[in-house]
Amino acid sequence: MAQWIDACSVDDVDEEDVIRFDHGDRTFIIVRDHEDNYYCTDGMCTHEDVHLADGLVVEATIECPKHSSIFDCTTGEVETPPACENLCTYPTKVEGDRVFVEI
Amino acid sequence: MTFRDYNLTGPANARAIASGLVTESWYRTPIDRKVMKALMKRSDHPATRDTIILVVLMIAFAVGAIVVMPSWWALPLWLAYGVLYGSAMDSRWHECGHGTAFKTRWKNTVVYHIACFCMIRDPYCWKYSHVRHHSDTIIVGRDPEVAIMRPVVVVKMILNLFGVLDTIDGVKRMVIHATGRMLDDEQDYVDPVFFPKTYRTARVWMMIYIVTGAAAITLQSWVPLLLIGLPRLYGCWHMVLVGWLQHGGLADNVLDHRLNCRTVYMNPISRFIYWNMNYHVEHHMFPLVPYYRLPELHEVCKFDFPAPNRSILDGYREMLPALWAQRKDPDFHLRRGLPTTAHPYHNGPLAEPQLS
Structure with missing residues (x-):
C-alpha cells in the first residue's frame, strides 16, 4: 500500500540538481528541475547498478554518471542509450517547505 | 594469474564475474557535489569552435595537397589531413559517444556518426563497446x-x-554487419534492439567505400582513396x-x-x-x-x-x-x-x- 513519505526539505535540493533518498531497503532520487518542480524516481540506473544521485540534471532529465543514459524524470522514459529500460517514477507533492513522495 | 584470455565469450568472462571484478564498487575520489555539478556543466561553445577548426583544417590540407600534387609538397599536407581524419576523429568519436562534447544533443550525434565512419567503427557496437570499457x-x-x-x-x-589490424577488423565487422549478422563478442555487450541499425549503417558505409573505389579507378587517381578510407591507416x-x-x-x-x-x-x-x-x-x-x-x-x-x-x-x-x-x-x-x-x-x- 503506497503512502506519502516526507522525503526532504525543498532547500535540500538545489535548482537543476538531485539528491539520493533511501527509504526502507530501497534507493530513490529526488530531482528538482529548472522550474522548481520536484520528481522522484528509482535511484539506480536501469542499465547497471549506478546511483543516479551522482548524475547530471538538465531541466527535467537525469543523466547517469557512468554511461550517460538520460532519463526523463517526469515519465521515467529513457531518452538515450545504453539503458533501454525506463525508470519507475513516483508521485511527489510539496507541502510547506517539505517534499513528499508516494511510495 | 599468468595466462590471459581476452576473449569476451571465453571462460575469463565468467571468471571475472565469479571473482567479484564485475561490480560498480570502483574507487572514486570524493568531490563536493557543487564542485562536481559545475564541472559536469555542458556548453556548445568549445566543441563548436574545435569542430569548425577541424573541418576548416581538413579542407585546407586536402585542397592544398590536391593542388600541389604530384609535387612532394603534397606529402606533408596529406599527412596532416590524415592525422585529423585518422586520429582527431577518434577523439571526436569518443567524446561525442559519451554525449559530453556538445550541450546540444543533435550536434553530438552528427559528429559522432561522421567520426564513426572515419574510424570504421559501427556507431551502436562501439557505443556499447565503450560502455563496457568504462564498466570493466x-x-x-x-x-x-x-x-x-x-x-x-x-x-x-x-x-x-x-x-593495420584495427582497420582489417573494422572492415571485417562492416562486411559481416552488411550481411545481417553480428559477431559473438558483440552479442555479449550490444543491446539487440540496435542490431538492425548496425546492419543498415554497414550497408550505407559499404556503398560509400564502393563509390570511392570506383571513383579512384574511373579517375585513375589515388585522390579519392587518400581522402576517404586510407587516412584511417596513414593518419x-x-x-x-x-x-x-x-x-x-x-x-x-x-x-x-x-x-x-x-x-x-x-x-x-x-x-x-x-x-x-x-x-x-x-x-x-x-x-x-x-x-x-x-x-x-x-x-x-x-x-x-x-x-x-x-x-x-x-x-x-x-x-x-x-x-x-x-x-x-x-x-x-x-x-x-x-x-x-x-x-x-x-x-x-x-x-x-x-x-x-
Whole structure:
C-alpha cells in the first residue's frame, strides 16, 4: 500500500540538481528541475547498478554518471542509450517547505 | 594469474564475474557535489569552435595537397589531413559517444556518426563497446577495448601503429554487419534492439567505400582513396601513440582507475587532436565531465592521484620498459606512488598483499 513519505526539505535540493533518498531497503532520487518542480524516481540506473544521485540534471532529465543514459524524470522514459529500460517514477507533492513522495 | 584470455565469450568472462571484478564498487575520489555539478556543466561553445577548426583544417590540407600534387609538397599536407581524419576523429568519436562534447544533443550525434565512419567503427557496437570499457576497465575477459594485450607482442603493436589490424577488423565487422549478422563478442555487450541499425549503417558505409573505389579507378587517381578510407591507416599513428599511454604497462583486474589509467601532460597540438583525453584517470573516474573541463577536474583531483607524467616522452620512458617486461612476464605492471594526501588504492578482490 503506497503512502506519502516526507522525503526532504525543498532547500535540500538545489535548482537543476538531485539528491539520493533511501527509504526502507530501497534507493530513490529526488530531482528538482529548472522550474522548481520536484520528481522522484528509482535511484539506480536501469542499465547497471549506478546511483543516479551522482548524475547530471538538465531541466527535467537525469543523466547517469557512468554511461550517460538520460532519463526523463517526469515519465521515467529513457531518452538515450545504453539503458533501454525506463525508470519507475513516483508521485511527489510539496507541502510547506517539505517534499513528499508516494511510495 | 599468468595466462590471459581476452576473449569476451571465453571462460575469463565468467571468471571475472565469479571473482567479484564485475561490480560498480570502483574507487572514486570524493568531490563536493557543487564542485562536481559545475564541472559536469555542458556548453556548445568549445566543441563548436574545435569542430569548425577541424573541418576548416581538413579542407585546407586536402585542397592544398590536391593542388600541389604530384609535387612532394603534397606529402606533408596529406599527412596532416590524415592525422585529423585518422586520429582527431577518434577523439571526436569518443567524446561525442559519451554525449559530453556538445550541450546540444543533435550536434553530438552528427559528429559522432561522421567520426564513426572515419574510424570504421559501427556507431551502436562501439557505443556499447565503450560502455563496457568504462564498466570493466582492463578487466580481462570483459573489456573489449584493451589496446595492449599481454604478453605484449611487439609486431602487433607496430602493425597497429599504422592501423593495420584495427582497420582489417573494422572492415571485417562492416562486411559481416552488411550481411545481417553480428559477431559473438558483440552479442555479449550490444543491446539487440540496435542490431538492425548496425546492419543498415554497414550497408550505407559499404556503398560509400564502393563509390570511392570506383571513383579512384574511373579517375585513375589515388585522390579519392587518400581522402576517404586510407587516412584511417596513414593518419592513425597519433591516436595510437597517445592511446597506448592510457593504460599501457599499468595494472589489470583492479577496481581503481588510479591503478590502471595514466594522466600525461601534453602539448597543445596533441591535446587538440586528442581532445584532452591525456587526463585519462580523471576521465575514467568521472566520465560525465566534458573534455574542456578536464584540466579543472585534474586540479581538483590531483591531491588523490599519482603524479602525472610530464610529457609524452616522459610517459614512454615509464611505459616502454614495462611493456618490454610484459613480453615475457604478463603479470608485470607498474604501481605508482600516491601523494601523502591521497586515499589508499582500492585494489579489488584479486589484490596481492602490498607494502604500500
